[in-house]
Amino acid sequence: TKLRVGLLFGGRSGEHEVSISSARAIAKALMAGQNQEKYTVLPIYIQKDGIWQGVTVAQQVLESGTPLISDGSGNLWQFPPDVTDVDVWFPILHGPNGEDGTIQGLLKLIQVPAVGSGVLGSAIGMDKIAMKMAFAQAGLPQVKYMAVNRAQVWSNPCVFPKLVDEIEANLGYPCFVKPANLGSSVGIAKVRSRSQLEAALDNAASYDRRIIVEAGVVAREVECAVLGNDNPKASVVGEITFKSDFYDYETKYTAGLADLIIPAAIPDSVTSQIQDMALAAFTAVDGAGLGRVDFFYVEATGEVLINEINTLPGFTATSMYPQLWAATGVPFPDLVNQLIELALERDNG
Ligand code: ATP
Ligand code: MG
Ligand code: MG
Ligand code: MG
Numbered sequence: 001t002k003l004r005v006g007l008l009f010g011g012r013s014g015e016h017e018v019s020i021s022s023a024r025a026i027a028k029a030l031m032a033g034q035n036q037e038k039y040t041v042l043p044i045y046i047q048k049d050g051i052w053q054g055v056t057v058a059q060q061v062l063e064s065g066t067p068l069i070s071d072g073s074g075n076l077w078q079f080p081p082d083v084t085d086v087d088v089w090f091p092i093l094h095g096p097n098g099e100d101g102t103i104q105g106l107l108k109l110i111q112v113p114a115v116g117s118g119v120l121g122s123a124i125g126m127d128k129i130a131m132k133m134a135f136a137q138a139g140l141p142q143v144k145y146m147a148v149n150r151a152q153v154w155s156n157p158c159v160f161p162k163l164v165d166e167i168e169a170n171l172g173y174p175c176f177v178k179p180a181n182l183g184s185s186v187g188i189a190k191v192r193s194r195s196q197l198e199a200a201l202d203n204a205a206s207y208d209r210r211i212i213v214e215a216g217v218v219a220r221e222v223e224c225a226v227l228g229n230d231n232p233k234a235s236v237v238g239e240i241t242f243k244s245d246f247y248d249y250e251t252k253y254t255a256g257l258a259d260l261i262i263p264a265a266i267p268d269s270v271t272s273q274i275q276d277m278a279l280a281a282f283t284a285v286d287g288a289g290l291g292r293v294d295f296f297y298v299e300a301t302g303e304v305l306i307n308e309i310n311t312l313p314g315f316t317a318t319s320m321y322p323q324l325w326a327a328t329g330v331p332f333p334d335l336v337n338q339l340i341e342l343a344l345e346r347d348n349g
Pocket of ligand 2: 182
């Protein structure tokens with residue numbers, strides 16, 4: 001009998017569209033070649049408003065590749081009946097309400113194995129402040145940063161200028177203002193002046209209660225993929241190149257604006273340092289299954305700084321994570337297969 005894989009996609013986040021693309025690629029891989037005999041794919045779609053749709057509607061969204069605009073009907077807490085047929089979940093939701101431990105908690109509660117990190121790993125991996133604390137504890141070098149909360153930004157006009165003074169004194173310009181719990185560069189601004197900093201803080205506060213401000217670094221951007229549970233493996237290292245000011249949303253998702261170079265043309269010693277750091281980062285946040293770890297390689301000094309981990313990285317056919325594994329000798333269909341096996345292995349206990 002075939003294993004019934006619940007492919008959970010869409011989601012209540014700014015990365016909804018990316019999730020649809022990831023799910024399309026994964027569904028295709030689960031229904032091709034040898035995987036075809038092993039798996040039955042049950043797509044389940046979470047609308048932007050959080051309402052779940054069963055296989056029939058989800059299949060239509062997968063085929064069209066475009067989000068279903070909610071008509072406002074449907075009960076948030078009424079899950080489609082197909083949900084009970086699932087043997088193993090493959091959540092491929094990016095960003096808040098999907099990559100952050102919320103879905104992982106729900107799937108744990110219903111006692112069905114799921115691909116990827118659990119509640120803790122997902123939550124730490126999503127919150128850049130908690131993540132940086134975990135990385136620091138593991139001795140991983142990173143940029144200087146300050147944690148800020150919305151209440152400080154939206155405080156009375158006497159408090160806010162002091163916060164801005166402090167950021168200027170500690171981090172200088174340029175610095176990066178980020179909502180702590182997001183992805184795909186949504187809500188991120190690179191700022192070069194006090195007025196830009198103030199506006200960026202206000203904007204970030206509209207996305208998240210928790211905000212992080214980081215010193216800007218001039219560096220090459222390299223990424224490493226991790227696969228496994230208690231004995232994870234690191235892939236070859238890839239580099240991202242682009243002409244824009246930074247790797248923002250438009251650069252990430254407009255064809256032709258960024259190039260992935262796999263493997264990155266960097267010294268072997270730097271590659272192995274990055275691989276070691278990627279594994280340490282994965283362990284530091286309690287990752288499981290998969291993770292893509294992003295780094296800054298400061299060529300001038302040879303220094304490698306960790307930027308972040310993504311516990312449910314982009315998974316389209318052209319995304320960095322599957323491409324890194326393909327270049328390491330694990331083709332896409334094999335990769336999804338291994339991830340499902342890792343989910344079953346981990347959740348058996
Ligand atoms: P992802 O889509 O990978 O989840 P994200 O939304 O979590 O991205 P980051 O990876 O933290 O965001 O930052 C997005 C981009 O902004 C980086 O790839 C880089 O181009 C730029 N960036 C972020 N922080 C810094 C920094 N401290 N110094 C220089 N560039 C930075
Ligand atoms: Mg991220
Ligand atoms: Mg992300
Ligand atoms: Mg990133």
